[in-house]
Amino acid sequence: MKLRDVKDILDAEVFIGEDCLDLEVKTAFGADLMSDVLAFAKAGSMLLTGLTNTQVVRTANVLDIAAIILVRGKKPSSDTIELARQLNIPLLSTKYILFETAGRLYEKGIVGCLQKVETNSVRN
Amino acid sequence: MCETNDNLYQESFTIEGGNFNNAGIVSTSIKSILKKLGIPNDIVRKSAIVSYEAEINVVSYAKQGVVNVTVKPGRVQIEVIDEGPGIPNIELAMQEGYSTADRRIREMGFGAGMGLCNIKNYSDDFHITSEVGKGTHLIMTIQTP
Amino acid sequence: MKVETIVQALGLEVKCCRDQLGKEVTGGYTGDLLSDVMGNSREGYIWITRQVHQNIVAVASLKEHAGIILINSSQPTDDTLEKARTEQIPIMVSDLPAFEISGKVFNLLTSKT
Numbered sequence: 001m002k003l004r005d006v007k008d009i010l011d012a013e014v015f016i017g018e019d020c021l022d023l024e025v026k027t028a029f030g031a032d033l034m035s036d037v038l039a040f041a042k043a044g045s046m047l048l049t050g051l052t053n054t055q056v057v058r059t060a061n062v063l064d065i066a067a068i069i070l071v072r073g074k075k076p077s078s079d080t081i082e083l084a085r086q087l088n089i090p091l092l093s094t095k096y097i098l099f100e101t102a103g104r105l106y107e108k109g110i111v112g113c114l115q116k117v118e119t120n121s122v123r124n
Numbered sequence: 125m126c127e128t129n130d131n132l133y134q135e136s137f138t139i140e141g142g143n144f145n146n147a148g149i150v151s152t153s154i155k156s157i158l159k160k161l162g163i164p165n166d167i168v169r170k171s172a173i174v175s176y177e178a179e180i181n182v183v184s185y186a187k188q189g190v191v192n193v194t195v196k197p198g199r200v201q202i203e204v205i206d207e208g209p210g211i212p213n214i215e216l217a218m219q220e221g222y223s224t225a226d227r228r229i230r231e232m233g234f235g236a237g238m239g240l241c242n243i244k245n246y247s248d249d250f251h252i253t254s255e256v257g258k259g260t261h262l263i264m265t266i267q268t269p
Numbered sequence: 270m271k272v273e274t275i276v277q278a279l280g281l282e283v284k285c286c287r288d289q290l291g292k293e294v295t296g297g298y299t300g301d302l303l304s305d306v307m308g309n310s311r312e313g314y315i316w317i318t319r320q321v322h323q324n325i326v327a328v329a330s331l332k333e334h335a336g337i338i339l340i341n342s343s344q345p346t347d348d349t350l351e352k353a354r355t356e357q358i359p360i361m362v363s364d365l366p367a368f369e370i371s372g373k374v375f376n377l378l379t380s381k382t
Contacts (some may be wrong), residue, residue, distance in 0.1 A: 030368040032301035034233035036319055038173050039242050040341070040366065043165070048368065050305055055180075055232045058148030062155060062172040064165070072309065079145070087152070097309065098299040099317065099371045103379070106372020114341065114366045221321070236301075 001025055001109060003067055003090060006046065009104050010069065010094035015081050017067065017090025025066050027113040030102050034059045041065065042113040048101050052076045057083040057091070065089065071098045133161055133195040139182045141208065144232065147183040151176035154193055154202070161195060167268050170246045171200050174264045177239040178204040184229045185209060186259065195268075199248075202264045210256040218244065218252075270294050270378060272336045272359055275315065279373055281338060281361035285350050289359045292335040297378065299371045303328050310334065317371055323349040330356040338374070340367045 004021035007014060014021070029041040030048040034055055037047060043064040049056055052074045060068050067090035070076060076084070076091060084091040094101055106112075135157065137150040155172040163171075175191060182189035186208025194201045211217045218240050225235025244250045249265040273290040276283060283290070295313030300306045301320055310316060312333040318325060321343050329337050336359040339345060345353070345360050353360050363370045 028368045029366065030299060030371060031319070032233060032305070033236045033238070033319065035177070035236050035238035035242055036301070037233075038177065039238060039245070043169065049233075050300060050302065051233045053232055054145070055148060055234070058152060058176065059233070061152055062148075062169070062176045064169060072305075098367075099297040099375060102299060102368045102371035103297075103375020106369065107376055110368075110372075112366045112369030112372070230302075 003092075005108070006067070006069070006105065006110075007092060009108055010092070010096060010101060012069065012092040012094040015076055015091040015093065016084040016088075017092070020067075020090045023066060023090070026110065028069075028102070028105055028110050029113055030071075030098050032098075037065075038063065040114055045113045046105075046110075048098055048105075050074060050098060052080055054079050054083050056080065057087060057089060060089050061087045067092060069094060069101065071096060071101045130196055131194055132197065133157075133193075135193050137191045137193070139179055139186075139189040139191060139204075139206075141183060141186040141188050141206070144183060144228065147180055147232070148176055150191055151179050154191070157193070158195070158200065163195070163200065163268060167200060167266055170266045171202060173246050174243045174266070175202050175204070177243050178202070178262055178264070180229075180232075180234050181239055181260075182206045182208070184225065184234065189259075198268055200266045200268060202262075202266075204262040204264075205259065206261075207259045210258055211252075211254040211260055212256050214252055214254060272315065272361075275374060275377060276361060278377055279363060279365075279370070281363050284339075284345055284360040284362055285353050286336075286357055286359035289336070289357050292359070294335045294378065297371065297374050298334075299367050307332065315374060317367055317374070319343050319367065321345050321349060323352045325349065326352040326356050326358055329353075329358045334358065336361060338363055338370060340365060340370055 186206035189206035223237035229235035247264040254260040298310035
């Protein structure tokens with residue numbers, strides 16, 4: 001699926017990345033805790049989140065996330081938009097809650113991603 | 125620079141404690157530098173993740189910190205030294221879910237007690253020492269092929 | 270749709286309150302920020318989260334959720350389970366990440382209602 005299809009499925013507003021809508025996407029990761037994203041999300045996935053601060057963009061950059069989808073009609077701050085522009089990470093916003101955003105994308109064939117880090121006894 | 129110099133690359137950065145607007149800026153720089161050096165993507169990613177979590181910790185808890193990034197044959201080493209409150213019980217702090225984060229940190233999406241676990245899990249070698257009232261010292265090593 | 274149907278369809282592990290699986294699920298909410306879930310979820314929703322702290326039971330109880338699904342094989346703490354039994358909130362565990370479990374529950378709910 002292309003990012004353009006994601007935009008249509010979610011009736012999303014594009015803040016950054018209007019020129020990247022032909023990007024191919026297959027997987028998504030939904031979370032509100034950036035440390036979870038850092039622990040589990042795979043490169044090339046879309047990040048679905050209810051957070052809108054600049055750390056979302058930093059996290060996406062660190063992980064080579066394909067695109068950020070803000071849920072629940074959340075609008076990014078101007079700092080967040082500016083950073084996404086600098087780091088060239090598509091930034092979209094949908095009015096759907098995370099549950100429904102995931103549901104609509106899953107229905108159309110996007111799958112979840114879970115990259116298990118080797119656990120060194122810290123997790124039980 | 126005085127040690128036996130097999131460094132392919134070395135650079136230091138400073139992190140300003142409490143400045144949440146800039147949190148992550150050092151890791152972003154490290155990532156782009158490592159990329160430019162031609163280091164494989166997964167190594168760059170791991171390096172960026174551990175430095176980012178460490179950077180968030182410095183911003184969240186310390187007055188300031190220094191990050192030394194060294195690329196040597198076979199490994200990337202990231203050292204983070206902060207001037208801060210230190211960690212009284214490292215074993216406890218390493219437990220997943222343990223956190224002393226305040227609301228501001230949690231609102232950023234951090235403070236769930238996973239940072240040090242993430243750092244440990246993504247490092248091939250991880251050392252932590254801390255002195256209460258002085259600061260914390262992390263050394264993360266990521267092997268390169 | 271009842272909680273039981275979702276448990277069966279997705280093979281969830283029920284951690285407590287098996288006798289409460291007859292509760293009717295009216296929708297779903299996925300989120301890890303308690304204040305967000307407090308503010309935006311509704312009665313009868315099934316809540317999908319990675320938080321395992323006992324505060325999740327307080328939120329679910331106040332909002333009258335049908336149940337809580339923990340993701341990524343997250344295990345509830347003992348005091349969370351104890352509180353859940355008192356408040357009669359069923360807690361289930363899935364080994365799937367939030368995206369996938371949300372996708373599956375959403376599609377179950379929309380296909381059969």
